[in-house]
Each structure stands twice: as C-alpha cells, then as structure tokens.
Amino acid sequence: xxxxxxxxxxxxxxxxxxxxxxxxxxxxxxxxxxxxxxxxxxxxxxxxxxxxxxxxxxxxxxxxxxxxxxxxxxxxxxxxxxxxxxxxxxxxxxxxxxxxxxxxxxxxxxxxxxxxxxxxxxxxxxxxxxxxxxxxxxxxxxxxxxxxxxxxxxxxxxxxxxxxxxxxxxxxxxxxxxxxxxxxxxxxxxxxxxxxxxxxxxxxxxxxxxxxxxxxxxxxxxxxxxxxxxxxxxxxxxxxxxxxxxxxxxxxxxxxxxxxxxxxxxxxxxxxxxxxxxxxxxxxxxxxxxxxxxxxxxxxxxxxxxxxxxxxxxxxxxxxxxxxxxxxxxxxxxxx
Numbered sequence: 001x002x003x004x005x006x007x008x009x010x011x012x013x014x015x016x017x018x019x020x021x022x023x024x025x026x027x028x029x030x031x032x033x034x035x036x037x038x039x040x041x042x043x044x045x046x047x048x049x050x051x052x053x054x055x056x057x058x059x060x061x062x063x064x065x066x067x068x069x070x071x072x073x074x075x076x077x078x079x080x081x082x083x084x085x086x087x088x089x090x091x092x093x094x095x096x097x098x099x100x101x102x103x104x105x106x107x108x109x110x111x112x113x114x115x116x117x118x119x120x121x122x123x124x125x126x127x128x129x130x131x132x133x134x135x136x137x138x139x140x141x142x143x144x145x146x147x148x149x150x151x152x153x154x155x156x157x158x159x160x161x162x163x164x165x166x167x168x169x170x171x172x173x174x175x176x177x178x179x180x181x182x183x184x185x186x187x188x189x190x191x192x193x194x195x196x197x198x199x200x201x202x203x204x205x206x207x208x209x210x211x212x213x214x215x216x217x218x219x220x221x222x223x224x225x226x227x228x229x230x231x232x233x234x235x236x237x238x239x240x241x242x243x244x245x246x247x248x249x250x251x252x253x254x255x256x257x258x259x260x261x262x263x264x265x266x267x268x269x270x271x272x273x274x275x276x277x278x279x280x281x282x283x284x285x286x287x288x289x290x291x292x293x294x295x296x297x298x299x300x301x302x303x304x305x306x307x308x309x310x311x312x313x314x315x316x317x318x319x320x321x322x323x324x325x326x327x328x329x330x331x332x333x334x335x336x
Contacts, residue, residue: 013177013181013263013264014174014177014178014181016264016267017173017174017177017178017264017267018174020267020271021038021170021173021174024037024038024166024271025163025166028275030162031161031162031163031165031166032162032234033274033275033278034163034166035162035165035166035169035230035234036231036234036274037270037271037274037275038166038169038170038173038270039169039227039230039231039234040227040250040251040254040270040273040274041173041254041266041267041270041271042173042176042223042224042226042227042230043061043065043223043224043227043228043251043254043270044251044254044255044258044266044267044269044270045176045177045180045223045263045266045267046061046064046219046220046221046222046223046224046227046251047061047220047224047251047252047254047255047266048255048258048260048261048262048263048265048266049180049183049184049192049216049219049220049223050216050217050220051252051255051256051260052196052255052259052260052261052262052265053184053189053192053193053196053216053261054192054195054196054212054213054216055195055196055197055199056106056113056213056216056217057113057114057252058105058114058117058220058248058252059114059117059118059121059245059248059249059252060101060105060117060118060120060121060124060248061220061224061247061248061251061252062121062125062242062243062244062245062246062247062248062249062251063097063098063101063120063121063124063243063248064094064097064098064220064221064224064225064228065224065225065227065228065231065242065243065247065248065251066124066125066128066228066238066240066242066243066244066247067090067093067094067097067124067225067228067243068090068091068093068094068224068225068226068227068228068229068231068232069090069141069228069229069231069232069238069239069242069243070128070134070135070141070228070232070238070243071086071089071090071093071094071225071228071229072086072087072089072090072144072228072229072230072232072233072238073141073144073232073237073238074134074141075089075090076144076145076147076233077141077143077144077145082147082150083146083147083148083149083150083159083168083233084149084151086147086229087172087226087229087230090225090226090228090229091222091223091225091226091229092222093225094221094222094223094224094225094226094228095218095219095221095222095225096221097221097225098217098218098220098221098222098224098225099214099217099218099221101117101120101217101221102213102214102216102217102218102221103214104116104120105117105120105217106210106213106214106217118245118248121243121244121245121248122245124243125240125243125244125245128240128243129240135238135240136238136240137240138240139240140237140238140239140240140241140242141232141237141238142236142237143236143237144232144233144235144236144237144238145233145236146159146160146165146233146234146236147159148160149168157171159233165233165234169230169234172226172230176223176226177263177267180219180223180263181263183219184263188212188215191207191212192212192216193261194207195207195209195212195213224251228242250273253269253273253291253295254266254269254270254272254273255269256269256295256298256299256305257269257272257273257294257295257298257305257306258270258272258305258306258307259304259305259306259307259308260305262307264307265305265306265307265308268305268306268307268310269305269306272306273291276291277291
C-alpha cells in the first residue's frame, strides 16, 4: 500500500468505487445480489475503519447493522418517514449505540476487548429477541416498505424494482465511500494509524487515545447502521439474524478477505464474499466449510487479502511495461 499511496488519492479510490457500481450490473444478473454487495461493502468499510486503521478487532458490528435495520423499519412503519430521513435516523442511532459500546469496550485491550464486544453483541441479540413488541422477536419486523427517493414532494428516483433500488444504494455508497476516504486521508485518519501502530508512543506525544478510538467507533457505527437500514428496505424485513453474532462474523470475514488498512479492499472483500457465497450455495449446502478453508488460506498466505494480491500483480507488471524494446544499432543500420 505504501508504494501505491503516492499515486492514489481519495479521488482515485472513489473513482474505483464508482467503477465497481457501474460494472456490477454487467457482471451480476440479479439486482438484489448487486445491491447486497454494496450494502455489505458499506458494513465492511465501517469494520475496516476499526480494524485496519485503529487496530480494534470488534465482534460487535452486527449490533449496529441490526440496530440500523430495526430503526429504519420502525421509522418507515410507525413514523411513516420518507426514505432519507429514515436512513438518517438509522445513522444517528447507530452512531449513538456505537458511542455507548465503544465507551466501555475501549477500556480493555487485546483479548479482553474482543470478548467485551462479543458480550455486547450477545446482549443486544437477546434484547432484540425478548422485546417482541418493538422488534418482532423471532419473526423480525415484517413488511418494511421501500419508498421512492423524494425531495420536496418530487420523486427523484423510484425504488420499485430491484435495479431501481440498486441505483439509490449505489449513489449513497459512492457518497459514503468518498466521505470515509476523506476521513482516512485526513489528520484524523493518519492519527488513527499512529494509534494502531504504536498506541503507547501516540499517547506519549499527547494524543487523546480514548477520544480517537471513540471517534472511530462512532463513525463505524454510523456507516454500519446505514448499511443495516438499506438491507431492511432491500429485503422488506428487519430480521433477528441481522443483529446476531453471525452477522458480525461475516462482516469481519469480508474485511479480512479484502485486506485491512485500505477502504477499497473492503469493497473487494464484500463483493467476493457475497458473489462467491451465492454461487457456492447453489452447488453445496455446506458451502461455509469451503469459505472456512479460504479464510485459513488468507490467514496463512495472504496477510494483505485480495487487495494485497492486486498490489503484487501491479508491482510485477510495472517493470514489464517500463522495459520497452530498444532496436539494436546494427539492426538500425541494416534497415535505415
């Protein structure tokens, strides 16, 4: 990543993310599957901000994803809010819950931090399971509507079909990606990297470690809450499974497979996980076993994930492109 960093600004990476949204309809037949890729890419972006830029391995991302689903579902069903205000509410509530979870979790380090986020994930799961009047319990919130994108009474984009909804999600995805890329390229992002690499030294030079980690948690919770809200509208349901441990695990796996420390790597990881998982599920019911073998391979041999593989390919192709053939002098004399 260090060698590519001078050549790739936040604008370049944003253009790559935009390219992904344009290519997905050409590569995937299902609008719902393409939309799912972008939704989980958003969730992986939030996870990467914690893991790749702050060094915090959180098993609680499913909390914010599920809270975003429930918040959007209730906002649309009970409050009858339009699309954007409902999603904005999911962002705010996701950030607020992340502030609470982060406030307690960052007081521990290493294994204890991981276990604490896992404990919070289980606690919120059982809260959602028992509060049936609010969350629907096992059944989840059913019949979540998908309103059109409207502004001042005018319909800007319809969401009736899966591909129409994909257009809305794609616009939001590119916008959020651009904003997050600006964050990681800013002083805040560079400071988070300093905390990740050497927390003790960062604290010694005067950085408020607690405040920085909390900021990362809040931003991550806001983005993941948005992803959960978009998922609820895509499926028409805010299910209990969105807030369980398996969702946190899936988001973390996408982040690791793509590669940590680069936001576009999260997009690659989410696309690979969703598309390959959908393909494998049609071949073998126990496809998660194959995914487990893949994750073992990534952990052993591909520490930088799919993005690291792409970097290696570009690095090896660069000398070949630079070495242009030069015609020998003797040949030039024979063929003036």
